[in-house]
Amino acid sequence: MTGSDKAAILLLYLGPDATSKVFEHMDDVDIKKISQSMARLGHVPRDVIQGVVTEFTDITNPETGFFSQGEEFVKKILEKALGVQKAESLLQELRTSSIGDMVDILATMDSKTIANFFSQEHPQTIAVILAKLKPKQTSEIVGLLPQELQAEVVIRIAEVDQVSPEILAEIDEVIRKELTALGGVQRFKVGGVEKVVDMFSYLDRSKEKKILDRLDALNPPLAEVIRKHLFTFEDIFKLDDRAIQSIMREVSNDTLTLAMKTSPDDVKDKIFRNISSRAAEMIKEDLEVMGPVRLSDVEKAQSEIIKVVRKMEEDGKVVIAGRGGDDVLV
Structure with a gap:
């Protein structure tokens, strides 16, 4: 049994008055869990009750356990503890939470x-x-x-x-x-x-491409909508210079170097223009001597930078036009 099941058995044994007083000191999440258990318990055998509330075995009916009174019981104690409106809202969640x-x-x-x-x-x-x-x-x-x-x-x-x-x-x-x-x-x-x-955003680029290619055949309009909403590493460099400079300050040189391994020259040039000349020279040198690397490692580095951009967008530090609607920057 879960902890909420045990709590439900104890509170059912104590009755609605005691239960409503206990609920007054609990948060909604715990009330919901215990109420779910109450509503689905059904018959609770005597030996189970003894295992949960051994201190009450002297007053437990020695013949049988008890039947949960189901939703009516739950409704009564929720209304007493939370009020009618909040109780009904929580009950609706319980009815549809399986x-x-x-x-x-x-x-x-x-x-x-x-x-x-x-x-x-x-x-x-x-x-x-x-x-x-x-x-x-x-x-x-x-x-x-x-x-x-x-x-x-x-x-x-x-x-x-x-x-x-x-x-x-x-x-x-x-x-x-x-x-x-x-x-x-x-x-x-x-x-x-x-x-x-x-x-x-959690798929590697190769799987993403395969699924999108298949969607092009099965449902072209959907594939087009998804592509419009997807934000790629290359999309970062369609932003203005100030935004790119803000992003680059949050990214380590090692991550940036690896992410640039497969980037086209125009993307590399835009990056170099928006970082310090010293950092640009170091990255250029590292790229020249870098041997073969796994594509998955490059994609992982690019994904890390994309996550940085998304976090900065959430925090209002950069604005990405055209995502999720017809945004226009003025």
Whole structure:
């Protein structure tokens, strides 16, 4: 049993009055976890109760355990502790949170294991689930799927903007049964083009290119939209000189040198114009004597610089026009 399961059994045993007083001193996250456990416990055997609240064994019914009173019990204590409006909002989350539980389970699993399992599922099912995972894990799993599935799943992640609670519950049930270890009119945002673009930021350039090339054949408009939103190492040098100078001050010479290994001459020239002459000479010398390097190492260095640019954009230190809309700089 989880800690929230044990807490739920104890509070159910103590009753609504004591439970509401306890909830007044807890944050929403913990209340939600315990309430979920309460709502799904069902029958709790006497020996389980004894294991959780051994100090109360002298007053525990020796014949049976008890049945959780389910949602009505949860609703009553939430209203008493939080008020009617906040309680109803939290209950709505509880009714439709099973897909979130599965996300927590998948987050602890190896990406290769998940990809092997999903390789037998329909692309739409895969997309709905992957769209709920963190971008890094999503990219790892997509990269490990059979090649013929990768672009299909990416298309569906971009298209699956909203999904009904009923479908989420159905997918959750099917996946749970198949893994064996492993809510209504409201709809939930789980995907979209932004999710795909975020996912691509964790893919290496070769896999990114293969998927985009396949998308060109399967869904050209989507491929064009994704390319418009993707920010590449070369795009940095379409910025003005002041922005480039700010970025270069945040990047080490070693990382910059490696990232420039495959850059065209016009990109190199723009970099050299926006760093000190001493740094430029050092990088030129290093590039001249640098032997063969892995493409993956170059792409990793470029990705590190891209992350620096994204962080600077988030902090308002640089402005990148044209990303996510028709931005115009004036």
